[in-house]
Amino acid sequence: MNKVLYLKELKRNRKNSLIWGAIVLGFTFMILSIYPSFAEMGEQMAQLMSKLPQEMARAFGIDDATWSSIIGFYATYYGIYITLLMGIFTASTGATILGKEERDGTAEFLLTRPLSRRTVVNSKYAALFTLLLAIYVVKRYVRLGESCFLEQRLIGPSSRRCMSTASF
Amino acid sequence: MPAIEITGLTKFYGKQRGIEDVHLTVKRGEVFGFIGPNGAGKSTAIRTLLGLLKPDGGSARILGHDVAKDGVAARARVGYLPSEISYYPEMTSRELLEYHAGLYGVKDVGAKMEELAEYFELDLDREIDDLSYGNKKKCAIIQSVLHDPEVLILDEPTGGLDPLMQHRFFDMLERLNAKGTTVFFSSHVLSEIQRMCSKAAVIREGKITAVEDITTLLSKQMKKVRMVLRESANFTLPKGAQNHHVSGLKHSFDFVGSTSTLIAWLNEQPLVDVTLSEPDLESIFMNYYQR
Numbered sequence: 376m377n378k379v380l381y382l383k384e385l386k387r388n389r390k391n392s393l394i395w396g397a398i399v400l401g402f403t404f405m406i407l408s409i410y411p412s413f414a415e416m417g418e419q420m421a422q423l424m425s426k427l428p429q430e431m432a433r434a435f436g437i438d439d440a441t442w443s444s445i446i447g448f449y450a451t452y453y454g455i456y457i458t459l460l461m462g463i464f465t466a467s468t469g470a471t472i473l474g475k476e477e478r479d480g481t482a483e484f485l486l487t488r489p490l491s492r493r494t495v496v497n498s499k500y501a502a503l504f505t506l507l508l509a510i511y512v513v514k515r516y517v518r519l520g521e522s523c524f525l526e527q528r529l530i531g532p533s534s535r536r537c538m539s540t541a542s543f
Numbered sequence: 544m545p546a547i548e549i550t551g552l553t554k555f556y557g558k559q560r561g562i563e564d565v566h567l568t569v570k571r572g573e574v575f576g577f578i579g580p581n582g583a584g585k586s587t588a589i590r591t592l593l594g595l596l597k598p599d600g601g602s603a604r605i606l607g608h609d610v611a612k613d614g615v616a617a618r619a620r621v622g623y624l625p626s627e628i629s630y631y632p633e634m635t636s637r638e639l640l641e642y643h644a645g646l647y648g649v650k651d652v653g654a655k656m657e658e659l660a661e662y663f664e665l666d667l668d669r670e671i672d673d674l675s676y677g678n679k680k681k682c683a684i685i686q687s688v689l690h691d692p693e694v695l696i697l698d699e700p701t702g703g704l705d706p707l708m709q710h711r712f713f714d715m716l717e718r719l720n721a722k723g724t725t726v727f728f729s730s731h732v733l734s735e736i737q738r739m740c741s742k743a744a745v746i747r748e749g750k751i752t753a754v755e756d757i758t759t760l761l762s763k764q765m766k767k768v769r770m771v772l773r774e775s776a777n778f779t780l781p782k783g784a785q786n787h788h789v790s791g792l793k794h795s796f797d798f799v800g801s802t803s804t805l806i807a808w809l810n811e812q813p814l815v816d817v818t819l820s821e822p823d824l825e826s827i828f829m830n831y832y833q834r
Contacts, residue, residue, distance in 0.1 A: 379645035480629030487593045488646040489619035 376498045377490055384502035388468060392506040395464040399514050402460060406453045407521050410445055411528075445522045457514070465507055472499045544607050546571045546694050546725035547592065551601030554587055560749045561587040564601070567744055567751065569727055571693075574720055576736035576743030576757070577729040584749040585729045586626060589698050593623055605694060619647065622692030626699040626729075628679045632672035636665060636682045640689060647690040659685045662711060676703040684712060694725045701735060713739060733821060737761065767820045768805070769795045773813040781808040 413420070424432060435451075473496065476482040485495055547569040554561035562584040569575040579585050590596045592603055594614035603610045608617035630639050637656070644652040660667045663681040671679065680703045687695060695716075701709050716739060720726055730736055736743050736757070743760055745753040753760075768784075772792045780787060783800030792815075798805055809817055 377646065379642070383642055383645075479632070480627075481631055483595065483625065484630060486595055487618060487623050487625075488643070489615045490646065491615050494615075 376501055377494050380485075380490065380495065380498040381502050384472065384499050385505060388472065388502065388506055391468060392464075392510060395460075395468075396510045396513060399457065399460055399464075399510060400517055402456065403453070403514060403518050404521065406456070407445075407449075407518065407525060410448050410522075410525055413448060414445075445526055449518075449522065453518075461507070461511070464510070465503070468503055468506070469500070472503055544571070545569060545604075546573070546606060547575075547727060548604045549588070549592075549601070550603070552588065552591060552598055552603055553600035554591055554596055555599050560584075561596075562591075562746075563749045565746070565749075565751055567754065569725060571725050572720070572723055573742060574716070574726040574728060574740045576740035577727060577746065578731065578733065578736050578743055579746035580731055583746045585731075585746060586698055587749075588746070589623075589696055589727075589729060592696060593618060593621070620693045622687040622690065622695045624683050624687040624695070624697045624700050626702065628683045630671045630679070630682065633670060635668050635670050636660070636674070636685075637667040639671060639682065640667070640686055643686050644689055649690045652689055655689060656685065659689070662715070663708060677705065677708070680704055681708065684715075688715070688719065692724070694727065695719070696727045696729075698729050699731070700728070701730070701732070733764070763799065764821075765797050765799045766802075766805070767795065767818075768798050768809075769793070769818040769820070770809070770812065770814055771816040773815050776813055778812060781805060 476485060486492065545568045547567065549565055549567040552565040553563050555563075565584075565588060577585055577588070587596065591598050592605065592610055594610050594617070598611060605617040606620050608614075608620075610617050634642070640656050641652065644650070644656075656667065659665075663684065665678060665681040665685065669678075671682065674682065680700075684700070687697070701712065704712060716726055716728075726739070728736065728739055737760075740757055742754070742756055744751050745755075745760075755763075770793075772794065775792060780796060781798065781800070781804060783804075784796045784798050787794065787796040805819075
């Protein structure tokens with residue numbers, strides 16, 4: 376891996392990552408803000424859902440916890456979308472981080488420097504992984520903070536429940 | 544150890560010929576010309592030297608490093624000036640040059656960069672996207688020498704440069720060569736090669752047709768002579784003249800041979816005007832081809 380190339384790639388993908396980070400965070404706030412209304416009709420939903428064939432419910436990842444706790448709600452509704460969003464970011468950035476060099480003809484600049492092709496690919500993907508990790512870490516702590524806040528508002532201060540969320 | 548050593552290098556693009564069985568040796572400290580018409584294989588040879596293309600046969604070494612097996616070590620000692628420049632459009636020249644130096648592990652290039660930018664009159668803080676072709680070329684020139692390479696590989700370096708900048712560029716090359724830098728200079732303009740190089744290889748249709756000292760190349764070089772006479776004269780053309788055309792008092796012919804013989808002969812004619820010009824490359828190649 377080449378440090379100069381790695382740092383340059385972090386810098387060149389900074390803007391793109393900030394935008395995706397903002398989308399992921401916005402989505403986190405949005406999804407978790409609608410949890411309270413789900414929680415209010417938790418009993419009814421659970422009854423309704425219990426009529427579904429068990430196999431089908433399992434296939435859609437629905438179980439009792441989906442309605443009764445924020446963890447279950449997160450696992451069903453939020454987790455799947457956030458995985459998708461992070462997946463789109465990774466796929467699009469991963470494809471352009473090399474493809475753009477080829478398309479703009481700048482690959483020639485890079486490959487005529489004293490770098491092996493392996494070094495170029497490794498440095499670029501190390502930069503992508505770093506950005507992905509950064510978005511993930513920020514998102515994780517924002518989500519933990521917000522679900523903790525929501526739980527306490529809904530069922531009153533309960534450090535035990537909040538701890539269980541944090542350990543999730 | 545030679546600066547560049549090419550042995551039997553062959554590269555095909557599918558069935559299309561790139562270069563075929565090219566042999567060349569460039570000694571250290573030489574300014575070596577590489578001349579041929581467009582599409583003759585100059586860029587293919589250079590791109591193979593830089594490891595951008597994988598040779599189909601033969602090998603090439605730069606300062607002893609095999610370019611296919613040990614390309615990183617070879618490129619670390621080379622400065623490359625591409626014929627077509629595509630740099631990151633969103634960077635300024637300064638950012639690009641600092642990035643470039645960083646990739647070679649060279650630090651503190653600021654002063655040298657400023658000095659070269661002033662010499663070539665390039666504004667370092669403008670984005671590359673906003674630069675004209677000539678200014679991009681200046682950025683590429685600075686890039687090629689910034690990390691003090693031992694071997695300079697220049698692919699059609701003067702395209703887009705105005706005459707003043709060409710002059711400064713050649714001056715810089717001479718200074719670098721005096722300090723021991725080897726220069727491999729590809730061009731389709733014969734006069735550039737004449738001016739800069741001590742030795743040159745002629746490439747045509749992917750094959751080297753001649754490797755000669757510049758003086759030999761020059762003596763074999765054909766000149767186009769156009770003259771206007773005061774009165775019609777009866778003369779026999781000098782030895783080495785061919786393709787004689789007459790239109791009234793205007794004569795033109797091609798001449799191959801000693802320049803002093805030609806001048807002496809011209810001196811005996813009742814001249815009003817005379818022009819000696821460099822023929823286009825194709826006729827030089829035809830000249831080589833016929834021999």
